[in-house]
Amino acid sequence: MKSSIAGKVVVLTGASSGVGEATARVLAEKGAVVVLAARSLEKLNRVAASLPGKHDVAALDVTDEQSTEAAIRGVYRTHGRIDVLVNNAGFGEFVAFDNAKLAQFREMMDVNYLGAVRCCLAAFPYMKEAGSGHIVNVVSIAGKLATAKSTAYAASKHALLGFTNALRQDCKGTGIRVSAVNPGPIDTPFFDRADPEGTYVRNLGSFMLKPEQVARAIAKVIERGTQEKDMPFISGFGAKLFQLFPKLTDKLLSGILNKK
Structure with a gap:
């Protein structure tokens, strides 16, 4: 059966590696016109070379307002519309607060939060004029359930996540839909910077998601218009439990959550 994603123009930030690269492949296989966006055109062209169907690349630095606006404007001029914006660009560094x-x-904050805000501000007018569109922010379960060394x-x-929920309102x-995808730890180059000593990866390796799992979840969110997706299930359950019983959850889960 033909996917509802087929033919849609999807701007995907952070598309040069990891979850972004995997998502580009899943969306392209479903027939989307994927516009891969990141700072390095060299890396984007490497990913694009392996994709089926029609696709495009756009140099975009989410920390630069002019770069973001120019890239989004270029996509609109080339393709005539922006159906979906997937804000996936982000990074982390795990360090104790006293260090x-x-x-x-x-x-x-500039990359993970304001980067998505810049992209939304740039794409929103085109979606509003069209009376349709879908913004998907790839957040993290860390947006609900904080752990040590991640202040x-x-x-x-x-x-x-707060921005996403308010924007939805x-x-x-x-006619514009807004979704959040909140994955737990993912086995990607993200941890090369976040966890250079490999402690977190060694301790939680068996619980880590694969990029392809997250990519398929993002595609389903676009297809179904789901407002929020937590993954894996145990992480989403833990986050809900924390909201209801913070003291108990902290006591039960802190040994697992703080293995950095």
Whole structure:
């Protein structure tokens, strides 16, 4: 059966590796016109070369307002519309608070949160004019369930999830859908920077998601218009449990959650 994604113009940030690369492949296989966006055209062209069907690349730095606006404007001029925006760009650094630097907080907030905001601001007018569109923010379960050594990362993801939920309310009546995908740890190059000593990966390796799992979940969210997707199930359950019983959940799960 033909996917509802077929023929849609999808702008995907952070598309040069990891979850972004896997998502580009899944969407392209479903017939989407995927516009791969990231800072490095060289890396984007490498990914694009392996994709089926019609696709495009766009140099885009989510920390730069002019770069973001120019890239989104270029996509609209080339393809005539922007049906889906997937904000996937992001990074993390796991460090105890007493060793953290203010610069780390600034950089993670600038990329993980404001980067998505910049892309939304650039794409929103085109979607609003069309009376349709779908914004999918790849957040993290860390946006709901914070752990040790992640003060800066968790703060940026809490901000992004709050923004996503508020934006959904602002978009009522516009025809624009807004979704959040909240994955747990994923086996990607993300941890080369986040966990250079490999402690977290060694401790939670068997629980880590594969990029392809997250990519398929993102595709399903686009197809079904799901507002929010937590994964894996146990992480989403833990987050809901924490909201209801924070003291009990902290006591039960802190040994697992804080293995960094």
